[in-house]
Amino acid sequence: MMGDVSTARNHILGRLRSLIGQREQIFRQQATTGLPDPPMTVFPPPDDKSLVESFAIKLAELAGSCDVVRAGEDVAERIVKHVGKLLPELESEPTEILSWAADELHVPRLEQTLAEANISLFVPDNLHDQNTRSRASVLDVGLTAVEAAFANTGSIALTTGVGRSRAAGLLPLNHLALVPLSRLYPTFEAWLWTLRQDGRLEALLHDSGQLAFVTGPSKSADIELTLTLGVHGPKTVHAIVFDDSQ
Amino acid sequence: MVHKRAEDISELFQRELGMPPTDDPEEMCAAARKQLRGEFLSAEMGISGCNFAIAETGTICIITNEGNGRMATSMPRTYVAVMGIEKVVPRVEDALLLWQAVTRSGTGQEVTVYFSMSSGPRRPGHPDGPEEMHVVLVDSGRSRIIERGYADALMCLRCGACLNFCPVYREIGGHSYGDTAYSGPIGAVVTPLLSDDPTAVKELPFASSLCGICRDVCPVKIDLPRLLLDLRHDLTQLGASPRYERTAIRAYTKAAEKPTRYTRIAKLVNWLSRLLPRSAEGDLTRLPPPLNAWTKARVFPRPASRSFRTLWNTTARDGSKGSHDG
Ligand code: SF4
Numbered sequence: 001m002m003g004d005v006s007t008a009r010n011h012i013l014g015r016l017r018s019l020i021g022q023r024e025q026i027f028r029q030q031a032t033t034g035l036p037d038p039p040m041t042v043f044p045p046p047d048d049k050s051l052v053e054s055f056a057i058k059l060a061e062l063a064g065s066c067d068v069v070r071a072g073e074d075v076a077e078r079i080v081k082h083v084g085k086l087l088p089e090l091e092s093e094p095t096e097i098l099s100w101a102a103d104e105l106h107v108p109r110l111e112q113t114l115a116e117a118n119i120s121l122f123v124p125d126n127l128h129d130q131n132t133r134s135r136a137s138v139l140d141v142g143l144t145a146v147e148a149a150f151a152n153t154g155s156i157a158l159t160t161g162v163g164r165s166r167a168a169g170l171l172p173l174n175h176l177a178l179v180p181l182s183r184l185y186p187t188f189e190a191w192l193w194t195l196r197q198d199g200r201l202e203a204l205l206h207d208s209g210q211l212a213f214v215t216g217p218s219k220s221a222d223i224e225l226t227l228t229l230g231v232h233g234p235k236t237v238h239a240i241v242f243d244d245s246q
Numbered sequence: 247m248v249h250k251r252a253e254d255i256s257e258l259f260q261r262e263l264g265m266p267p268t269d270d271p272e273e274m275c276a277a278a279r280k281q282l283r284g285e286f287l288s289a290e291m292g293i294s295g296c297n298f299a300i301a302e303t304g305t306i307c308i309i310t311n312e313g314n315g316r317m318a319t320s321m322p323r324t325y326v327a328v329m330g331i332e333k334v335v336p337r338v339e340d341a342l343l344l345w346q347a348v349t350r351s352g353t354g355q356e357v358t359v360y361f362s363m364s365s366g367p368r369r370p371g372h373p374d375g376p377e378e379m380h381v382v383l384v385d386s387g388r389s390r391i392i393e394r395g396y397a398d399a400l401m402c403l404r405c406g407a408c409l410n411f412c413p414v415y416r417e418i419g420g421h422s423y424g425d426t427a428y429s430g431p432i433g434a435v436v437t438p439l440l441s442d443d444p445t446a447v448k449e450l451p452f453a454s455s456l457c458g459i460c461r462d463v464c465p466v467k468i469d470l471p472r473l474l475l476d477l478r479h480d481l482t483q484l485g486a487s488p489r490y491e492r493t494a495i496r497a498y499t500k501a502a503e504k505p506t507r508y509t510r511i512a513k514l515v516n517w518l519s520r521l522l523p524r525s526a527e528g529d530l531t532r533l534p535p536p537l538n539a540w541t542k543a544r545v546f547p548r549p550a551s552r553s554f555r556t557l558w559n560t561t562a563r564d565g566s567k568g569s570h571d572g
Pocket of ligand 1: 401402408463465
């Protein structure tokens, strides 16, 4: 069996190699070498709006929502408000939410402030463990930060890492994403360009195992072309943009 | 599920999931989510296709709106991606650009909800992600397409724009393109190329008016009409055209060699056509075989009373009167 596979592989690669010399003939236009500088943009954000405004408008168009707060300290208060709206029972009983590790959320004293409001963070360390998985899969709110956010499309980029589960932005019905202003870029292209300049792009992809761009809530128009939200991923996506310059 | 009606789906859900009857897509969706969620969380292996594979980083990219792609690549212990060898792009920037192109042309969104880029199994200390990741590269005739000189066809992103705009596809639908996953204009090119005997599906490249709208809407500018013409040429070289057609072309070549011969034959044909049955408008309603295939379904336009050559000669004689306005 193994023999067959490698024979087939050599055969196919041999065929492709023998065609490489004819590349010019095969592809009518040769691929460009080098990258445009400044980066090429598919959908530029509007000139007459700030990045935050564009991001918020775009996300709202896609059935997401967005809060903008001035300083990191106000973030906790917004989270409490938002979770309270999603889960009315918060008034009376303590609630657990699925979260990235507190030091990955870039907001000082967040965990303590939330604890005072009856919200505790469940930070899974291994979701292949059955108990962890069961506990994580019944929670209704997931809390994450972002690797980057993009004003032109209202998207966020999530990476996996120690203390940064994919589950938090994927399993719960509601996703809350904290977006530090310093990570808001006009476009994907601008962000990639920065990563390239700093020589960080390859390491970022490699170290995170998965990099995911998320644009609004999970959706489908599969049943009689009616738009339904929350098919497999979150049904609501709420971003809290905050100024992290201090 | 796009081709099922809401009632059908509801019935299916009642039977399989024991769900009460409903016609609310929202409710059905919630039921599907619940059911599939259990499966995603207990599955040992997740299998996905691949929209782009990035050469410089060894990354597999998947596009979804629902989130099934993120689930399959994140929750099970083993993740297997199956990809055609043509999915490889050089750089991360290329994948991001093509993602926006395919989404725009496919569904009209700017970007899909999810774009997942997996570059291997989970790293030490990561809370989730597959423990193993395998990629299966499938050739299945693709390198042969390059060999046959049709590499351009492999740039296809499978956005579906050429299908949606194609007047032929809109009439005849997807089942006419054989059992490959490609239909419409791109299918008319790829299906013969993928088959061991291209002459077995020789009709496909001919089933086109070459109107060119497919080329205009294609986000990667594949020149589909050009490829269709090339294929017609290659198929004819392979002897795929019917015998009477070959004989007719040979006869025409002979006739067209000498102007006098051509004129005489044209006159003869014109005269003979007067013997054929005509409709009230004067169009021909019945032609002799093998041309009767045409008149079985429609009339053949009546020949002009004066041939092009006669007109041309008259015009050339009166040319000084300025009938060619420039
Ligand atoms: S040939 Fe072009 S338009 Fe047709 S599906 Fe492929 S990429 Fe889209």
